Amino acid sequence: xxxARPAFRSSPVRWxxxxxxYNVPSAIxxxxxxxxxxxxxxxxxxxxxxxxxxxxPDSKGCREAKGIGACWAMITEKHRFILxxxxxxxxxxxxxxxxxxxxxxxxxxxxxxxxRPALALVWLAGLALIGVLMWGGIFGLAYVENERWGxxxxxxxxxxxxxxxxxxxxxxxxxxxxxxxPAVRILSVGYIELIRGVPLISLLFMASVMLxxxxxxxxxxxxxxxxxxxxxxxxxxxxxxVVRGGLQAVPQGQYEAADAMGLSYWRKTLLIVLPQxxxxxxxxxxxxxxxxxxxxxxxxxxxxxxxxxxIKVALGEPAWNGFGVEAYIFASLxxxxxxxxxxxxxxxxxxxxxxxxxxxxxxx
Amino acid sequence: xxxxxGVNKWFGEFQVLKNIDLTxxxxxxxxxxxxxxxxxxxxxxxxxxxxxxxxxxxxxxxIELGEDxxxxxxxxxxxxxxxxxxxxxxxxxxxxxxxxxxxxxxRMPKKDAEELAMQLLNRVRIAEQAAKFPAQxxxxxxxxxxxxxxxxxxxxxxxxxxxxxxxxxxxxxEVLDVMVELAQEGMTMLVVTHEMGFARxxxxxxxxxxxxxxxxxxxxxxxFAAPKTERAKLFLSQILGH
Numbered sequence: 001x002x003x004a005r006p007a008f009r010s011s012p013v014r015w016x017x018x019x020x021x022y023n024v025p026s027a028i029x030x031x032x033x034x035x036x037x038x039x040x041x042x043x044x045x046x047x048x049x050x051x052x053x054x055x056x057p058d059s060k061g062c063r064e065a066k067g068i069g070a071c072w073a074m075i076t077e078k079h080r081f082i083l084x085x086x087x088x089x090x091x092x093x094x095x096x097x098x099x100x101x102x103x104x105x106x107x108x109x110x111x112x113x114x115x116r117p118a119l120a121l122v123w124l125a126g127l128a129l130i131g132v133l134m135w136g137g138i139f140g141l142a143y144v145e146n147e148r149w150g151x152x153x154x155x156x157x158x159x160x161x162x163x164x165x166x167x168x169x170x171x172x173x174x175x176x177x178x179x180x181x182p183a184v185r186i187l188s189v190g191y192i193e194l195i196r197g198v199p200l201i202s203l204l205f206m207a208s209v210m211l212x213x214x215x216x217x218x219x220x221x222x223x224x225x226x227x228x229x230x231x232x233x234x235x236x237x238x239x240x241x242v243v244r245g246g247l248q249a250v251p252q253g254q255y256e257a258a259d260a261m262g263l264s265y266w267r268k269t270l271l272i273v274l275p276q277x278x279x280x281x282x283x284x285x286x287x288x289x290x291x292x293x294x295x296x297x298x299x300x301x302x303x304x305x306x307x308x309x310x311i312k313v314a315l316g317e318p319a320w321n322g323f324g325v326e327a328y329i330f331a332s333l334x335x336x337x338x339x340x341x342x343x344x345x346x347x348x349x350x351x352x353x354x355x356x357x358x359x360x361x362x363x364x
Numbered sequence: 365x366x367x368x369x370g371v372n373k374w375f376g377e378f379q380v381l382k383n384i385d386l387t388x389x390x391x392x393x394x395x396x397x398x399x400x401x402x403x404x405x406x407x408x409x410x411x412x413x414x415x416x417x418x419x420x421x422x423x424x425x426x427i428e429l430g431e432d433x434x435x436x437x438x439x440x441x442x443x444x445x446x447x448x449x450x451x452x453x454x455x456x457x458x459x460x461x462x463x464x465x466x467x468x469x470x471r472m473p474k475k476d477a478e479e480l481a482m483q484l485l486n487r488v489r490i491a492e493q494a495a496k497f498p499a500q501x502x503x504x505x506x507x508x509x510x511x512x513x514x515x516x517x518x519x520x521x522x523x524x525x526x527x528x529x530x531x532x533x534x535x536x537x538e539v540l541d542v543m544v545e546l547a548q549e550g551m552t553m554l555v556v557t558h559e560m561g562f563a564r565x566x567x568x569x570x571x572x573x574x575x576x577x578x579x580x581x582x583x584x585x586x587x588f589a590a591p592k593t594e595r596a597k598l599f600l601s602q603i604l605g606h
Contacts, residue, residue, distance in 0.1 A: 257451035260412055261465035261517055262440035271464060275455045353455075 048329075059319045066322070074323045075330050078314040082330070085150015085305040091142060094133045095153040101126055101133075102156050110345055112352065123164075130157075146224050150305030152334065154224075158296040158306065162231040163289055169232065170239030175269065177244055188240075195237035200298055203230045208302035227299050235292045242288055246281030247273065279353050286346035290339045307331060365390045365521060365552055366411060371420035373406060380406050382576040384420070390520075393553045395563040395584070398573035399599055404556045407573070408523050411554065412443045425520055441469060444514030448526040450506040452498035458485070458509050459494040462516045470517065477516070484512040488542050504535030508542055515546075522546065524555040558603055564588065572596045 021027040051069025053062055055076050062071035075082070084095045105126045108114050134153075137143035149157070176188030195203070207230035208223060215221065250273050258268040278285070297308040305313070311327045314320060320327075366388040373381040380403045388394055396404045409415040410422060413429050413436045422429045424439045453461050462481035466472040472480070485491040488508040490501075498506055507527060514522060524543065528536045540562050547553055547566035557563070563570050563584050570587045572580040572595075580587065580596045591597045 251451075253447060253449050253451035254453065256414055257445075257447065257453070259414060260440060260443075260445040261514075262437045262469045263465065264437065267468050271468065272453055276453075279455065 059323075062323065070326050071323050072326060074314075074320045074326055078320065081151070081314050082307065082310045083151045084153055085310050086148045087150060087153075088142070088144060088148070091136075091144060094136070094141070094144075095149070095151070098130045098133050099153055099156060101130055102160060112349075146222060149224065151310045152307045154299075154305060155293075155296050155307040158228060158231060158299065159293045161228055162235050162292055162296065165232045166235035166239055166292070169236040170243050171274065173236060173240035174243035174247055177240065178247060192237045192240050195233060196241070198234075200231070200234050200295055201301055203234050204298060204302050206230070223302065224304060227302060227304055231292070231296065231299075234295075235288070238288050238291075239285065242281050242284045243277065245284065246277035246279075249280040250276045282346055282350050282353075286342055290342055293338060293342070294335060307334060365392070365425060366554075367421070367423045368407075368410070369421045371410065371417045371422060373403075373410065373415065373417045373419075380576050381410075381417070384578060386571070386578065388521075388552065388554065391550050391552055392568050393547050393551075393566050394555070394569050394571060395567040396554065396556045396571045396573060397558060397560075397563070397599070398579075402573040403576040404573050405525050408525050408554055408556050411521070411523060412440050412445055414445075441517060442520045443523060444517055444519035444521070445523045446507070446510050446514055446525065446527045448530050450498070450503070450510045450530070452506055452510055452513070454498050456497075457494070458490070458496055458498065458501070461498065461509060462513050465513070465517050481512070481516055484515050485509070487515075487545075488512045489538075502535060503531045504538045507531065507535075507539045511539075511542055511546070521552045521554065524553065524557065526556050526558075528557065528559060560588065560604065572599065574599070 020030045047068070048070045051065065053065055053069055053071050053073050056062055056071075056073035057077075059071070059074070062073055065071065080089070080092055083099070084092050087095050105123060108122065109119060132138065133141070134149060135144060135146065173188045173192055176184045177192065179185050179188070204227060207226040211221065211226055254272055254276065255268065258272040263271070297306055299306050300309045300312070308331055311331050315322075315324055315327055366386070368384050368386045371381055371384040372379065384407060386394075386407075396407065398404050406415055410417050410429075411424060417429075425442050427435050427439050429436060429439060452458075453464070456464065459478065459481055462484060463474065463477040466477040466480060467474055482491055482494065485494055488511055490505055490508050490512070493501060493505060493509075498509065501509065511522075511527075527543070528539055531539065536559070540559060543553075543555070543562065544566055553566075555562070555567075567584045569581055570584050571578050572587070572591070572593075574595045580591060580593050582592075587596070588600065591600055
């Protein structure tokens with residue numbers, strides 16, 4: 001019999017002693033850093049919570065408290081404009097419902113037990129419903145043109161459609177880049193290198209300013225749609241390189257084993273290669289998704305009203321002029337919430353998918 | 365079953381196979397041996413078109429291998445292959461590894477495919493591992509699963525490319541036992557191996573290869589007792605000498 005592994009006793013006191021107060025110099029450093037952290041944090045807590053003004057009908061009280069306490073009243077007052085932009089005020093329940101619908105779709109798609117073909121139908125139905133709610137014009141809903149869509153709703157729409165279309169396109173591009181067919185390969189490489197070499201801002205500019213010049217007279221593509229297309233094309237080029245990295249991590253033997261059993265190219269790709277390649281690529285994929293989510297804020301330059309633009313416009317009102325710190329802290333919190341959720345989800349997914357990798361030796 | 369006539373293959377400037385002529389009849393078991401780099405693996409991989417030849421004719425089960433993708437896929441459906449590195453699909457369970465090809469290539473209903481898979485796993489004595497993932501198995505177990513996976517397509521020919529070379533010594537026997545049983549059931553087999561015990565037990569013919577040529581072919585008894593060529597003598601003395 002092998003000797004029992006000694007038990008490690010752990011307690012908060014022991015942890016403190018080992019990690020923070022190991023010896024005299026370490027104790028001094030700990031105390032010093034604690035002091036620095038406290039002296040930086042204390043004023044902030046005082047400003048953001050203790051002295052903050054949470055509600056006020058106008059900005060008078062806020063102006064008096066400026067510099068002493070945060071004016072969250074600005075967010076309380078303007079939250080509907082920030083969330084929904086210039087959407088007609090009395091119709092705000094519509095984009096509100098749409099945000100909830102989108103969040104529900106995210107949550108359902110995140111659960112692995114719902115990963116089946118029917119999920120695509122759920123998405124189609126969900127997006128159709130969102131379209132009906134946002135545009136209206138039927139079922140007694142007033143018509144709202146999409147020039148008036150805005151705020152958080154617009155940010156979520158741009159990001160969701162951006163990822164939903166760019167991801168499949170990027171897989172095709174990555175496969176094309178490794179294709180045996182020279183024409184497909186050259187096109188894919190050309191596309192990826194060309195788009196990657198251009199900043200998103202200039203793509204957005206081209207989509208909004210140059211594209212209409214090339215279209216025949218009378219034909220006009222919606223501004224929102226043009227921005228969406230630019231975002232999809234841009235993200236696809238980046239994602240394609242991430243997917244390619246995953247494809248390269250699949251050993252040659254896997255391709256050979258699939259070939260040897262007579263699987264066709266597409267079956268081999270869908271059943272054997274992509275499941276392994278995308279698994280490896282989860283961390284960089286999510287990294288790119290997070291970047292894309294934040295990049296949607298660049299649509300400000302072509303005059304679309306996303307979350308950040310709404311905040312900027314709200315700040316432009318004379319009453320709330322000068323409360324930028326509060327407004328941007330709020331915007332950061334919203335962006336952070338979504339990005340952090342993505343990051344946590346990807347880590348869970350990685351852990352879950354790694355179960356099959358438990359090694360023989362560890363189990364026997 | 366398999367007919368190779370005047371087959372030549374080059375990797376760039378380097379000629380790996382020179383004028384290979386080889387005919388394998390239904391039910392025949394051929395062992396191919398030879399020093400490393402002699403072209404053994406390449407020869408076996410030509411038969412299911414994992415490598416392509418540049419000159420000569422290869423006909424498998426009445427279908428000639430060439431540019432035609434449909435013909436290649438037809439041949440691959442009838443030819444099972446077992447690799448040195450097992451090449452199981454790590455993201456699928458053992459059972460799913462076995463049912464994948466029958467379901468997607470043979471269009472077998474899932475239930476039938478699973479039944480067949482369990483039969484085969486029983487046959488290679490590993491049925492209790494069906495729900496595990498490949499990485500949770502030992503090398504010998506993985507290779508037995510790989511054999512069962514190839515058999516799940518009900519192939520007419522089985523190719524083995526050094527099936528025991530990547531295994532720890534104590535696991536070689538469990539894999540060879542399965543292969544011997546398969547041979548005794550009458551499967552047509554082409555086996556690249558240095559396991560001379562296996563060759564003695566089951567092979568109808570031993571082909572000795574060196575520098576891209578089949579130098580010598582003979583019944584195992586004759587080949588091991590009295591190799592005709594100097595190169596074969598040298599090779600045998602090297603692998604049997606220790």
